[in-house]
Amino acid sequence: MEIVMASLVAFLFLVPFLTRDRYLLHILILSNVMAILAVSWNLVAGYLGQLNLAHAIFYGLGAYASGYAFKLFRLPPLIGIFASGVVAIIAALVVGIPCFRLKGHYFAIATLASSQIFYAATGALSKITGGEEGISGIKPLLKSLIANYYLFLILMIATVFTIYMILRSRLGLIIRSVREDELLSEASGLDTMKYKILALCISAFIAGIIGSVNCYYQSIVTPDTLSISLTFGIVAMVIVGGFGTLVGPVIGAYLLTFIAEYLYFILQFRLIIFSLLIIFIILFSPKGFLDLIVRGMESIFGPKMEAAKMELGEDDVSES
Amino acid sequence: MFLRVESLTKHFGGLSAISEVNFELSEGDMLGVMGPNGAGKTTLINLLSGFLMPDEGNIFLGGENLVGLKPHRIVQKGIARTFQQVRKFSNLTVFENLKVACKVEGASEKDLFPGSTEKRILEILKFVNLYRKRDVVSTSLPFDDLKRLEIGRALATSPVLLMLDEPVSGLTLEETDGFIDLIRKINSYGVTIIVIEHVMRALMNISRRIIVLDGGRKISEGTPKEVSRDQKVIEVYLGEMAERYA
Numbered sequence: 001m002e003i004v005m006a007s008l009v010a011f012l013f014l015v016p017f018l019t020r021d022r023y024l025l026h027i028l029i030l031s032n033v034m035a036i037l038a039v040s041w042n043l044v045a046g047y048l049g050q051l052n053l054a055h056a057i058f059y060g061l062g063a064y065a066s067g068y069a070f071k072l073f074r075l076p077p078l079i080g081i082f083a084s085g086v087v088a089i090i091a092a093l094v095v096g097i098p099c100f101r102l103k104g105h106y107f108a109i110a111t112l113a114s115s116q117i118f119y120a121a122t123g124a125l126s127k128i129t130g131g132e133e134g135i136s137g138i139k140p141l142l143k144s145l146i147a148n149y150y151l152f153l154i155l156m157i158a159t160v161f162t163i164y165m166i167l168r169s170r171l172g173l174i175i176r177s178v179r180e181d182e183l184l185s186e187a188s189g190l191d192t193m194k195y196k197i198l199a200l201c202i203s204a205f206i207a208g209i210i211g212s213v214n215c216y217y218q219s220i221v222t223p224d225t226l227s228i229s230l231t232f233g234i235v236a237m238v239i240v241g242g243f244g245t246l247v248g249p250v251i252g253a254y255l256l257t258f259i260a261e262y263l264y265f266i267l268q269f270r271l272i273i274f275s276l277l278i279i280f281i282i283l284f285s286p287k288g289f290l291d292l293i294v295r296g297m298e299s300i301f302g303p304k305m306e307a308a309k310m311e312l313g314e315d316d317v318s319e320s
Numbered sequence: 321m322f323l324r325v326e327s328l329t330k331h332f333g334g335l336s337a338i339s340e341v342n343f344e345l346s347e348g349d350m351l352g353v354m355g356p357n358g359a360g361k362t363t364l365i366n367l368l369s370g371f372l373m374p375d376e377g378n379i380f381l382g383g384e385n386l387v388g389l390k391p392h393r394i395v396q397k398g399i400a401r402t403f404q405q406v407r408k409f410s411n412l413t414v415f416e417n418l419k420v421a422c423k424v425e426g427a428s429e430k431d432l433f434p435g436s437t438e439k440r441i442l443e444i445l446k447f448v449n450l451y452r453k454r455d456v457v458s459t460s461l462p463f464d465d466l467k468r469l470e471i472g473r474a475l476a477t478s479p480v481l482l483m484l485d486e487p488v489s490g491l492t493l494e495e496t497d498g499f500i501d502l503i504r505k506i507n508s509y510g511v512t513i514i515v516i517e518h519v520m521r522a523l524m525n526i527s528r529r530i531i532v533l534d535g536g537r538k539i540s541e542g543t544p545k546e547v548s549r550d551q552k553v554i555e556v557y558l559g560e561m562a563e564r565y566a
Contacts (some may be wrong), residue, residue, distance in 0.1 A: 080504075100530070177420040185467070187369065188421035189477045230520035246459040 005247065010154055016146045031257040032152040033214050037160045037230075038237040040206035043163055044246035045235075048199045049171070049179030053231050054095050054111040055207055057118045058088040059286020060226030062208030063215040064122075069136035072214075077141045082210045089201045091118075095198040100193055100320065103182075113238050115228050122223040132221035134222035141216035148217050156250070159206055166202065166245055175199050236274065240281050242288025251290050321380075322347040322479060322512060330363055330536075335365040338374070339536040345514070350483045350507050352527030352544070353516045358556050359533040361516045362404055364484050368514075370394040371399045381481070398529035400479035402470040404516075410459040414450050415441060417458050417469055421476035425497070431478045432509050441464065441476065448472040450455065464495045469489050471502065481507075482506060490524045500525050520558075 015028065039086045041055045062084035068138020069080030099110040122129045129135075140147050166172050174195050177185045185192050224230070235254050245302040256274065285292040331336040338360045345351055353361050355541040366372040368379060368395040368550050370391040379386045386394055409417050418441045433443040445451040448468040453461065458469060467487060474482055487503065488496040496519060503526055509515050517523040523530065524544040532553045540550040 094450060117438075173416060173420055177409050180411060181407055184403075184407045184409065184473075185420065186371075186391040187395065187401060187407075189391070189392050191392045195392065255522070 008155065013150075016149055016276060020146055022252055025145055026259060027261045029149055029217065030261070031223040031254045032156040033210055034234070035156050035250040035253035036210045036238060037207055037234050038253045039156075039159050039163055039240065039246070040203045041231075041234050042244065042249045043166070043175070044199050044203045044237050044247075046238065047167060048175050048196060049181060050100070050196060050200075051105075051108040051109050052203070053108055053235075054099075054115040054118075055203070055227050055229070055234055056230040057091055057115055058207035059203035059211035059230065060118070060122075060221075060223075061091050061246070062088045062211030063221040064129065064135070065211035066215040067186065067201060067213050067221040071135055072136045076140075076244065079214055080216075080221070081209060084208045084212030084215075085205045086208075088204040088211070091208075092201045092204035093197065096197045099308045100196045100200075110213075112228065115226070115231060119223065119226045119228065123224055129223070134220055138215060138219045138221070140219055141213065146213045151213070152217075155210065159210075160250065162206070170199070171195070190275065236278055238288075240278060240289050242290035245288065247291055248288045248290035251293075252288065255289065321345070322349070322382060324378075324380040325368070326378040326380070326501075327444075328364070328367060328379065329375050330367055331375055333370075338367065338533075341377070341459055341533070341538050343531055343538065343541065345481075345512055348507070348510050348512055348524075350503075350515070350526060350528045352523045353427045353514060353533065354518075354520075354523055354530060354531035354547075354557065355539075358535075359487055360483055361533055363536075365401055365485055365516065366532070366566035368394075368483060369399060374538040389558040395477050396477070399483065400474035400477045400481070401483040402485055402487060403490075406463070406466045408458040408461075408468055408469055408473075411457060413457055413469045414445065414461070414469060414472075415454040418444060418472055418476040421473045427472060432475065432506075432511065433478075444472050444475050445474075447475070447505075449498075464508070465486055467491065467499070467548050468502075471506075475506070481509060481512045481514070484513065484517075486516055486518060488517060488519050496522055 012028070013270065015268045019025075026317040037055065037059060041052065044050050046174060065080065065084040065087040066077075069075040069079055069083050069217070070077075075083070095111060099114065099238070104112050123131060126132075142151060174190055177188070177190070178192050178195060180304065182192050185249060233256070237252035238240060238249045239252070241252025242255060255302045259277070263273060281292075284294075321344045325341060325343050327372075328341040328557070340415070341364065342359075344390060345461045353364060355361055357485050363372065367374050368386075370386065370389050370393070374387060377387070379401065381397055384397070386397065386399075389397070398539055409420060412420070417445045419437065421438045422441060431440075433447070435443070442451065442454070448471055450465060450468050450472060453465060457464070461469060471487070484503065491499060500522055503513060505517065513526075515523065515526055517526075527544055530541065530544055530547045531538055532547055532550070534556045539556065540547045540553045542550070
């Protein structure tokens with residue numbers, strides 16, 4: 001399976017040599033943006049077991065922070081990107097500290113409400129946020145589409161690698177233990193609140209950074225970046241790809257981004273297709289599309305796939 | 321005094337779960353807690369471990385009042401516990417279950433199992449007889465191994481006081497004997513132990529002193545022989561069993 005993954009990554013690096021289709025490259029960039037959001041969201045939802053429905057806030061605020069960094073202060077992009085990460089962490093603290101006092105569904109609802117507060121604020125504070133128009137005319141970080149393509153691809157790989165390293169570390173073990181049994185984690189001497197907030201900050205930092213880089217790429221930031229529908233899109237991608245797996249959210253992000261973009265011509269019908277796909281996955285492969293692929297390959301290649309299953313499942317991060 | 325519990329009281333609505341309970345423990349002591357169902361035994365452990373906040377009273381460990389501290393802070397002070405219903409990190413291996421609890425900040429320097437994290441874990445696993453199953457995912461362990469895992473996890477936090485909530489319930493006679501030996505062995509290393517148990521054979525064998533709770537109140541305290549002769553204890557709990565231990 002490692003060979004398959006390496007081949008896919010190698011293929012993605014070769015895409016600009018195989019096609020000059022600007023639209024396709026743009027869709028691949030968007031897929032990488034969504035993959036980064038899905039992988040970072042999955043750290044809190046899939047591995048920590050906390051259904052955070054405020055992920056768009058971190059992405060959106062990261063984008064707005066870069067917009068301001070450029071428009072108001074003319075700060076260099078690198079400083080704007082760093083500032084976005086810091087803003088996202090502050091937002092994670094603001095959302096996380098009160099919301100993590102709640103458990104289960106209550107936590108999810110509280111983060112959903114937080115998300116709506118931030119989204120509504122972009123409209124209410126239109127003089128600052130630019131209202132529906134947002135902030136436009138932001139100078140791109142890189143001019144060439146191909147350079148942007150590689151930047152987002154490298155960021156996506158770096159994100160997956162970062163999350164992989166976190167999950168292999170003691171912090172990763174603690175994150176998984178909190179999901180398994182929070183009370184037992186406390187009884188084992190762990191300050192679960194501290195670790196939940198830490199995981200949310202890491203997740204938010206990544207979302208803020210990608211919000212920023214995407215803001216430079218698109219040259220515009222609008223209130224849509226903070227919309228709850230973005231968070232629901234991320235949730236759908238992770239469910240379709242594979243909840244609590246490392247590579248699953250990337251597959252889900254690519255799949256749903258392509259479906260959404262290439263079925264644009266059928267307008268609202270694509271939502272029906274989206275929904276049917278999610279229902280199909282939940283019914284026939286609750287562990288996600290990735291599991292479906294692995295099982296399919298297992299039936300072809302037999303027991304050799306057992307090891308691959310381990311690599312892609314929840315145990316793929318166990319320390320040896 | 322190592323542990324001093326003063327006027328500990330906890331109400332759930334109109335129900336008095338623990339009422340004005342006092343007792344003291346010296347370092348290295350082995351205290352049994354017994355009483356009928358609903359007497360307040362587990363509530364007492366929940367209060368001592370910070371999972372419940374008392375309405376009144378104090379809990380002093382080495383002179384420091386623990387009331388108001390969160391459970392993880394109490395573990396860091398050196399108090400570990402197990403649960404009546406076995407708890408585990410189901411999808412983690414035996415080794416990982418212990419690793420979660422290792423490296424507790426501020427853990428006792430007089431550690432039972434010194435050394436690096438990995439060395440400590442392996443030593444503890446040998447101690448609780450789970451070394452060979454260190455790579456097994458905990459959800460596939462048999463019941464008695466799960467009980468050993470709980471004790472191992474608690475030991476990984478480097479406790480000075482270990483509270484065991486019904487450690488031998490549901491075990492066979494042979495397994496129970498193994499656990500009695502294990503608990504004695506932990507105590508022989510200087511770890512103070514509080515044990516709640518309905519299995520009288522185990523409790524009477526392990527404990528040096530016993531307190532008896534009924535309706536949230538302490539109704540008796542003394543050596544196993546003393547409490548088994550106490551008329552109040554015979555009436556509310558021991559009944560005919562008393563003769564065996566008197």
